Amino acid sequence: MEIRSTTDKDLDVFVDTVHAAFGHVPETPVEGGGLWWSALETDRCLLALTADGRPVGTAATHSFELTLPGEALVPAAGVTAVGVLPSHRRQGVLSAMMRHQLTELRAGGEFLSVLLASEAPIYGRFGYGPATYTAQLTVPRHKAALAAPRARGTVDAPAAGSDDGSVEVLRRAECGEILEEVYDRYRRAQPGALSRPHRWWALRAGQPPISPAPRYIAVHRDPDGVPDGYASYSIESGTLTVDETIATDDAVFTALARFALGHDLVSQVVFKHVPSDHPLRWRFADFRAGEVSGDMDWLYVRLLDVPRALTARGWFMDGELVLDVDDPFLGEHGRYLLTVRDGKADCVPTDRKPDLSLDISDLGSVYLGGTAPSTLVRAGHIRAHHPGAATLADTLFRTDRPPHCLHWF
Numbered sequence: 001m002e003i004r005s006t007t008d009k010d011l012d013v014f015v016d017t018v019h020a021a022f023g024h025v026p027e028t029p030v031e032g033g034g035l036w037w038s039a040l041e042t043d044r045c046l047l048a049l050t051a052d053g054r055p056v057g058t059a060a061t062h063s064f065e066l067t068l069p070g071e072a073l074v075p076a077a078g079v080t081a082v083g084v085l086p087s088h089r090r091q092g093v094l095s096a097m098m099r100h101q102l103t104e105l106r107a108g109g110e111f112l113s114v115l116l117a118s119e120a121p122i123y124g125r126f127g128y129g130p131a132t133y134t135a136q137l138t139v140p141r142h143k144a145a146l147a148a149p150r151a152r153g154t155v156d157a158p159a160a161g162s163d164d165g166s167v168e169v170l171r172r173a174e175c176g177e178i179l180e181e182v183y184d185r186y187r188r189a190q191p192g193a194l195s196r197p198h199r200w201w202a203l204r205a206g207q208p209p210i211s212p213a214p215r216y217i218a219v220h221r222d223p224d225g226v227p228d229g230y231a232s233y234s235i236e237s238g239t240l241t242v243d244e245t246i247a248t249d250d251a252v253f254t255a256l257a258r259f260a261l262g263h264d265l266v267s268q269v270v271f272k273h274v275p276s277d278h279p280l281r282w283r284f285a286d287f288r289a290g291e292v293s294g295d296m297d298w299l300y301v302r303l304l305d306v307p308r309a310l311t312a313r314g315w316f317m318d319g320e321l322v323l324d325v326d327d328p329f330l331g332e333h334g335r336y337l338l339t340v341r342d343g344k345a346d347c348v349p350t351d352r353k354p355d356l357s358l359d360i361s362d363l364g365s366v367y368l369g370g371t372a373p374s375t376l377v378r379a380g381h382i383r384a385h386h387p388g389a390a391t392l393a394d395t396l397f398r399t400d401r402p403p404h405c406l407h408w409f
């Protein structure tokens with residue numbers, strides 16, 4: 001088995017192979033479809049070939065920037081287009097590609113890798129853990145009344161403040177750079193969010209609203225006319241579906257939700273990518289108005305360098321924790337003393353007794369603050385070495401706002 005990067009000459013082989021692995025026939029670049037593969041970076045695409053040169057497997061990475069807790073922006077390799085031909089499955093092709101890819105990423109100085117999993121059982125063995133979650137909220141219009149926020153007008157509740165902005169409806173094609181700019185402002189402040197490199201917008205790769213798929217876009221502007229949010233939506237058979245709501249603060253999110261919920265001739269509104277603990281649910285006069293469905297894992301995180309990753313994110317409570325980390329796929333094991341002071345962490349190898357023993361995939365799950373270490377202790381994945389260890393870890397890893405990602409790749 002040979003594993004090598006593609007070149008401009010055989011990117012089409014890569015695209016054909018990944019389509020065959022998924023059982024799809026490659027689409028032609030039709031208006032409305034969007035071409036996800038046009039965003040691929042040729043030198044980051046891997047082909048697995050048999051001894052006689054037949055391509056049987058694919059895997060690639062995108063160069064993203066990931067927002068960590070504390071608004072730290074770091075590079076993250078976004079694994080995508082993983083596929084093995086049905087004729088060659090369960091023979092170790094994916095395992096060989098994952099080993100090759102992780103080794104190459106490390107050699108290139110990367111310390112974090114992320115992905116979206118087609119099936120949840122695939123990637124734990126390679127050290128990836130689910131780190132952000134998503135869901136959709138369906139709101140019947142007859143229950144859509146919003147309650148007045150109780151804290152409105154108090155000095156310490158700016159996020160619930162009044163909305164003096166405006167909403168304008170544009171066609172997707174009329175939006176120019178607005179969506180790209182607003183998304184970029186949003187993702188820099190949202191832990192778990194990924195950058196959408198300019199080429200994605202320019203090439204119209206991916207899913208709406210990046211792709212040219214016909215959509216209406218409700219653009220929210222602040223009182224000075226500066227765009228600070230948008231909702232991309234379509235209406236079919238009485239259901240208004242919002243693909244994504246991007247807002248630079250909670251008041252803008254509510255204004256866009258109110259706009260969507262206020263449509264005539266619509267029986268229900270579906271907000272995609274709204275996590276089940278989103279404040280919007282608390283805004284309805286009827287708490288049961290927002291029906292949560294499709295609650296699922298979204299972004300998986302894999303740490304490639306534990307000290308670098310842990311010192312890169314922001315921290316919100318001082319403390320010390322000794323982590324005994326096992327990385328069976330890469331055959332590594334390390335024990336680290338994590339010391340947090342004034343929002344910054346130091347992380348060094350230690351011989352001290354551990355507070356927690358955990359797999360690298362579990363560290364990926366708790367890294368962004370979206371999964372409490374105590375949950376994984378209770379699930380039997382993380383071992384706590386003394387009664388206070390899980391609470392100590394929860395306190396330390398907790399973040400100022402939950403991570404969320406809605407980018408598809």
Ligand SMILES: CC(=O)SCCNC(=O)CCNC(=O)[C@H](O)C(C)(C)COP(=O)(O)OP(=O)(O)OC[C@H]1O[C@@H](n2cnc3c(N)ncnc32)[C@H](O)[C@@H]1OP(=O)(O)O
Pocket residue numbers: 021022079080081082083084085088089090091092093094095096115116117118119121122125
């Ligand atoms: C980030 C993304 O791109 S997600 C997209 C993933 N791709 C797909 O879902 C496309 C369809 N599926 C496929 O192409 C293949 O089945 C793949 C890529 C998921 C797996 O490729 P394979 O070459 O068969 O995997 P490989 O043989 O290396 O298996 C390694 C281990 O994972 C297990 N495994 C592989 N796929 C799955 C799965 N879908 N569910 C559960 N376990 C799995 C294998 O049983 C094996 O376990 P073992 O080591 O205990 O025997």
